[in-house]
Amino acid sequence: MKILSVDDSGIMRKIIRGAVDRLGYDFIEAADGQEGLEVLNVHVNEVALILLDWNMPVKDGYETLLEIKKNPVTQHIPVMMVTTEAEKANVIKAIQAGAKNYVSKPFQQEDLIVKMMETLGLGVS
Amino acid sequence: MSIETSHKSSLDANLVNAVVASTMHVMSTIASTEVQCKEVKAQTDYKPCGDISAIINITGHNGEGMLALSFPVQLASIIVSRLIGITPDKLSVEDRCDGVGELVNMISGNTKSKLSEQNNTLYTLSLPTIIQGPKHHVSTRPKNNPYLLMLFEAEGQTFNLQVSFKTF
Numbered sequence: 001m002k003i004l005s006v007d008d009s010g011i012m013r014k015i016i017r018g019a020v021d022r023l024g025y026d027f028i029e030a031a032d033g034q035e036g037l038e039v040l041n042v043h044v045n046e047v048a049l050i051l052l053d054w055n056m057p058v059k060d061g062y063e064t065l066l067e068i069k070k071n072p073v074t075q076h077i078p079v080m081m082v083t084t085e086a087e088k089a090n091v092i093k094a095i096q097a098g099a100k101n102y103v104s105k106p107f108q109q110e111d112l113i114v115k116m117m118e119t120l121g122l123g124v125s
Numbered sequence: 126m127s128i129e130t131s132h133k134s135s136l137d138a139n140l141v142n143a144v145v146a147s148t149m150h151v152m153s154t155i156a157s158t159e160v161q162c163k164e165v166k167a168q169t170d171y172k173p174c175g176d177i178s179a180i181i182n183i184t185g186h187n188g189e190g191m192l193a194l195s196f197p198v199q200l201a202s203i204i205v206s207r208l209i210g211i212t213p214d215k216l217s218v219e220d221r222c223d224g225v226g227e228l229v230n231m232i233s234g235n236t237k238s239k240l241s242e243q244n245n246t247l248y249t250l251s252l253p254t255i256i257q258g259p260k261h262h263v264s265t266r267p268k269n270n271p272y273l274l275m276l277f278e279a280e281g282q283t284f285n286l287q288v289s290f291k292t293f
Contacts, residue, residue, distance in 0.1 A: 009226065009227045011220055084234020086235065089247060
């Protein structure tokens with residue numbers, strides 16, 4: 001199974017890739033929300049989790065989240081926001097729109113792994 | 126840390142504290158780099174002093190501003206390479222620029238969260254702009270805006286943050 005990271009920062013996608021590799025999932029990526037939806041469309045049956053940045057060019061993470069949750073083909077896939085948007089109002093907005101979890105940047109790799117495991121429903125001891 | 130306040134400005138201690146705390150938090154959490162704020166002083170325009178800079182704008186209904194983060198290239202390479210667990214000599218120019226952009230993004234994001242709590246308002250960040258090259262200059266408007274120059278030390282080298290924030 002695959003984890004899709006959508007983030008306009010190439011270095012952040014490399015950081016996230018390190019955590020995804022440690023979790024044992026395949027990593028796929030996109031640099032903005034529109035590209036993320038296109039990549040998701042290609043791999044829809046293999047994607048176990050989507051990690052979404054918020055501030056991105058072309059289509060931001062919140063708009064992308066809305067589209068994922070509106071589409072019957074993709075709405076079941078859990079989404080975790082991975083973003084600098086740490087204000088409570090934004091966290092609530094994303095959760096109400098269907099995000100299953102939320103990670104604020106900066107994070108330590110171990111914390112990201114734990115959050116991904118929680119979101120995937122894997123046991124965290 | 127010394128704070129020089131010779132210029133009148135709308136920049137206050139809350140902003141300074143938010144930026145300093147955010148910078149130290151970001152550097153230690155994701156780049157395993159301890160930094161110290163050595164000096165904060167007021168100035169009247171953006172004066173870049175580094176080889177690579179990343180700039181981001183913050184806007185809200187009661188104010189707007191910008192943060193500019195500038196590094197000497199060697200220090201930028203050390204810190205950014207730690208983000209992805211490689212040695213500085215393996216870091217590409219593209220990744221170095223992207224990494225400095227992501228650092229200013231995280232520092233700005235943390236700062237705006239702190240300001241949002243203090244001012245009970247939401248702010249929006251622009252995407253970062255990254256400039257590389259010795260003695261580069263960035264023109265900003267309006268001219269003669271008050272700025273704070275914050276000097277930080279890490280790995281025996283100095284980097285700086287220049288911050289402007291104006292309330293309406």
